[in-house]
Amino acid sequence: MTSSSTQSRKVLSKIAQNRLQKELAEWQLNPPPGLKHKITDNLQRWVIDVSGAPGTLYANETYQLQVDFPEHYPMEAPQVIFVPPAPLHPHIYSNGHICLDILYDSWSPAMTVNSICISILSMLSSSTSKQRPPDNDRYVKNCRNGRSPKETRWWFHDDKA
Amino acid sequence: MDSDYEIVDAYDGDSAEDYFSGGDTDMDEGDSIGGFEEDEDDGDNAGYEYGYASDEGSEKTYTVLRESDIRQRQEESISHVSSVLSISRVAASVLLCHYKWNVSQLHDEWFADEERVRRSVGLLSKSVILFPNDSEMTCGICFDSYPRDQIHSAACGHPYCTTCWKGYITTAINDGPGCLLLRCPDPACCAAVGQDMILKLASDEDREKYSRYFVRSYIVDKKKTKWCPAPDCENAVEFELGSNVYDVTCLCSHPFCWNCTEEAHRPVDCSTVAKWILKNSAESENMNWILANSKPCPKCKRPIEKNQGCMHMSCTPPCKFEFCWLCLGAWSDHGERTGGFYACNRYEAGKQEGLYDEAEKRREMAKNSLERYTHYYERWASNQTSRQKSIADLHQMQTVHLEKLSDKLKEPESQLKFIIEAWQQIIECRRVLKWTYAYGYYLPEHETAKKQLFEYSQGEAEAALERLHQCAEKELLVFLDDGVFDINVTPDFGTFRPKLAQLTRVTCSYFENLVRALENGLSEVDSQAASSTSVKNGGAKGKGGKGKGSSRTGRAVARNIDDSDRWNCDRCTYANPDSSSLCQMCHHQR
Numbered sequence: 226m227t228s229s230s231t232q233s234r235k236v237l238s239k240i241a242q243n244r245l246q247k248e249l250a251e252w253q254l255n256p257p258p259g260l261k262h263k264i265t266d267n268l269q270r271w272v273i274d275v276s277g278a279p280g281t282l283y284a285n286e287t288y289q290l291q292v293d294f295p296e297h298y299p300m301e302a303p304q305v306i307f308v309p310p311a312p313l314h315p316h317i318y319s320n321g322h323i324c325l326d327i328l329y330d331s332w333s334p335a336m337t338v339n340s341i342c343i344s345i346l347s348m349l350s351s352s353t354s355k356q357r358p359p360d361n362d363r364y365v366k367n368c369r370n371g372r373s374p375k376e377t378r379w380w381f382h383d384d385k386a
Numbered sequence: 387m388d389s390d391y392e393i394v395d396a397y398d399g400d401s402a403e404d405y406f407s408g409g410d411t412d413m414d415e416g417d418s419i420g421g422f423e424e425d426e427d428d429g430d431n432a433g434y435e436y437g438y439a440s441d442e443g444s445e446k447t448y449t450v451l452r453e454s455d456i457r458q459r460q461e462e463s464i465s466h467v468s469s470v471l472s473i474s475r476v477a478a479s480v481l482l483c484h485y486k487w488n489v490s491q492l493h494d495e496w497f498a499d500e501e502r503v504r505r506s507v508g509l510l511s512k513s514v515i516l517f518p519n520d521s522e523m524t525c526g527i528c529f530d531s532y533p534r535d536q537i538h539s540a541a542c543g544h545p546y547c548t549t550c551w552k553g554y555i556t557t558a559i560n561d562g563p564g565c566l567l568l569r570c571p572d573p574a575c576c577a578a579v580g581q582d583m584i585l586k587l588a589s590d591e592d593r594e595k596y597s598r599y600f601v602r603s604y605i606v607d608k609k610k611t612k613w614c615p616a617p618d619c620e621n622a623v624e625f626e627l628g629s630n631v632y633d634v635t636c637l638c639s640h641p642f643c644w645n646c647t648e649e650a651h652r653p654v655d656c657s658t659v660a661k662w663i664l665k666n667s668a669e670s671e672n673m674n675w676i677l678a679n680s681k682p683c684p685k686c687k688r689p690i691e692k693n694q695g696c697m698h699m700s701c702t703p704p705c706k707f708e709f710c711w712l713c714l715g716a717w718s719d720h721g722e723r724t725g726g727f728y729a730c731n732r733y734e735a736g737k738q739e740g741l742y743d744e745a746e747k748r749r750e751m752a753k754n755s756l757e758r759y760t761h762y763y764e765r766w767a768s769n770q771t772s773r774q775k776s777i778a779d780l781h782q783m784q785t786v787h788l789e790k791l792s793d794k795l796k797e798p799e800s801q802l803k804f805i806i807e808a809w810q811q812i813i814e815c816r817r818v819l820k821w822t823y824a825y826g827y828y829l830p831e832h833e834t835a836k837k838q839l840f841e842y843s844q845g846e847a848e849a850a851l852e853r854l855h856q857c858a859e860k861e862l863l864v865f866l867d868d869g870v871f872d873i874n875v876t877p878d879f880g881t882f883r884p885k886l887a888q889l890t891r892v893t894c895s896y897f898e899n900l901v902r903a904l905e906n907g908l909s910e911v912d913s914q915a916a917s918s919t920s921v922k923n924g925g926a927k928g929k930g931g932k933g934k935g936s937s938r939t940g941r942a943v944a945r946n947i948d949d950s951d952r953w954n955c956d957r958c959t960y961a962n963p964d965s966s967s968l969c970q971m972c973h974h975q976r
Contacts, residue, residue, distance in 0.1 A: 240528060240549070247529040299527060300557040327573070334527045334554055335544075335571040 235296040237269055244299055248337050260342050269294050272308070273342060281350045288312050290345065291321075292338055302332035304375050305341060313355040316348060320365045322374040323348075324358065329375060447629040448644065450637045451611065451622045456604050463489055471496055476580040477509050479600075483566045487604050508569055508578035513543035525550050527571060538587075540570045542577035551587050555579075559592045563599040563606075615647045616640035632656075641817070653904040654821040662824035666763065683707060684714040698856055711768065762827040766820050772855075773816035779859070780809040787866055794865070795879060804887045808858045811890045815851045815897050819844070825904055836908040843903050847896040854889040862886075 261274040271292040277283025289308040295301040307321035316324040468478040484507045485492040527550035558565040568579040614636040632645040641650035685707040708717040952961040955969035
């Protein structure tokens with residue numbers, strides 16, 4: 226068990242199950258480069274290996290993304306965090322929370338796990354320095370007791386996805 | 387610009403220029419929307435005029451907007467924009483929501499660069515994707531295939547099925563007013579989702595919510611309009627910027643300050659009110675036990691609960707002691723018949739210094755500071771309670787007693803209007819008086835002259851109000867009592883009528899003076915040296931009620947006598963008769 230408090234989450238709705246099965250089938254048919262989904266029988270939590278793109282600061286490094294789906298996915302955004310140790314990045318906190326608007330306010334049901342992962346990968350690739358967000362310690366302290374990043378009022382560091 | 391809600395400015399007869407000198411540009415901008423002033427029926431709100439009884443200076447400073455008025459204005463703005471820009475009403479709504487209903491800004495930007503405006507709000511001129519001719523299409527959210535008639539899209543053409551659209555719209559509406567600016571679900575597409583589509587696909591409950599957000603969007607973020615802060619009131623008030631009188635009264639009869647949205651508090655300024663309210667909330671724990679709801683009778687010591695409006699208390703028999711609720715002194719020291727002086731508004735902070743050691747002194751100071759606060763708070767709260775009671779009494783009068791009285795006296799109710807006016811005056815004066823105690827608390831101790839002038843004006847006004855309240859509450863009882871009333875009482879009513887009407891006028895005039903003095907920051911004290919008549923005549927441009935009062939104290943009458951044979955005290959500015967060498971007010975040497 227990881228730090229997430231989302232175990233109490235309600236089971237997926239019929240619509241969510243249907244959609245996730247389609248996403249999974251599409252993923253297996255056309256696996257996105259740099260991303261590897263570990264197949265489990267738990268449709269509600271996906272764990273995805275993210276490999277840093279060659280030629281970037283994160284080349285030859287692999288991190289794990291954990292994606293938890295709410296009952297009313299895709300109308301509601303999934304919860305996406307890095308399983309610690311999280312990559313050193315100005316928008317990624319040491320507890321794995323990611324400051325990225327499409328995961329919160331700018332989520333749209335027309336987005337998919339695939340498109341989220343690609344956004345995160347491109348966020349890593351465009352990084353120019355390996356460092357934590359300036360408010361990392363304060364934020365992480367406030368997040369103890371396994372608070373979900375979706376409960377955070379995010380103030381996005383920049384407009385770029 | 388014509389309306390019936392011109393209550394607030396009745397205080398000041400000569401301020402008409404003020405209302406039209408300031409915010410001209412704002413007014414013009416607002417009017418360009420299309421001048422939808424609507425006229426209210428006189429009869430609707432006749433009962434809500436709590437302002438001073440005055441016929442002059444009736445310039446409008448604000449308009450109350452009911453939900454139907456807001457909807458009507460929105461409709462008119464939409465029609466206007468739709469015809470001027472030659473676009474659909476749905477598109478006009480989208481634009482107006484984005485531009486916060488600022489029609490002139492929308493026009494300016496649209497005609498400067500229509501393409502840019504269209505792009506930024508998502509009004510596409512043509513579809514991004516063309517519908518293929520297939521009989522089935524894939525929904526971009528659930529990825530299922532559907533026949534064409536179950537697929538919908540915004541102007542862009544991105545296809546989603548009915549179920550997914552419903553889910554998308556429901557989620558957006560439940561997320562808050564952001565649903566008014568809803569866009570196509572495709573993350574790369576900015577096409578606006580029109581109101582027609584939302585209303586067609588939303589559930590009844592969500593449609594209701596959406597339409598509420600839509601109405602609210604008209605008020606939110608507008609400089610000129612604010613919601614009435616009363617609970618459950620759905621009206622808004624549109625204010626003429628540039629006016630410096632902020633008190634407004636909503637159609638729901640809630641009087642509030644447009645500037646800070648606290649309860650109306652003229653003549654005290656918003657920052658003093660904010661400080662006072664903050665202080666009350668911090669001190670309320672202490673106050674609760676200090677001021678429990680009863681006081682012991684000063685004579686027989688039985689606990690007494692105040693359950694009527696005025697401060698004149700009578701203990702129950704056999705004690706029957708009459709006393710003042712505020713200072714617990716005998717009432718005989720208060721009434722004008724005994725020539726007594728109404729001194730209840732004073733706080734004497736008179737402890738000798740240097741008599742105690744340091745710790746004792748600090749304890750004493752803390753106690754004094756609490757006592758001082760208690761003094762003002764208690765009077766503030768008493769007037770608040772008294773006002774609430776008076777509102778209930780007025781209601782009772784209007785709904786029950788007036789009709790009975792009219793039957794008994796064989797007089798039409800319109801002839802008894804003076805009773806209603808008296809109660810309205812009492813309610814308004816209790817409110818003003820209440821706030822003057824917050825004012826008094828923050829008046830610096832060292833400004834002795836100001837403090838004395840303040841306490842004098844406040845005391846005069848308070849004494850007048852007590853007489854009026856007493857007359858309206860107690861003396862009227864005789865005529866309301868079913869048992870003892872008979873034709874023999876009618877002559878008494880003949881004297882009661884002018885007495886009450888006169889007291890109403892006199893009290894009104896005292897309070898006008900008080901309000902004016904406080905709004906000037908008691909500046910009469912400063913200018914006193916320059917003009918020897920300023921205090922007494924400064925506020926006399928009035929209703930001619932001064933000097934006619936049959937029931938005023940000797941001192942009050944003296945104020946209206948020509949100033950030539952008087953001298954003004956250097957310290958408190960009081961105009962003393964030539965015969966005395968000590969100031970009657972502050973005992974300062976001439």
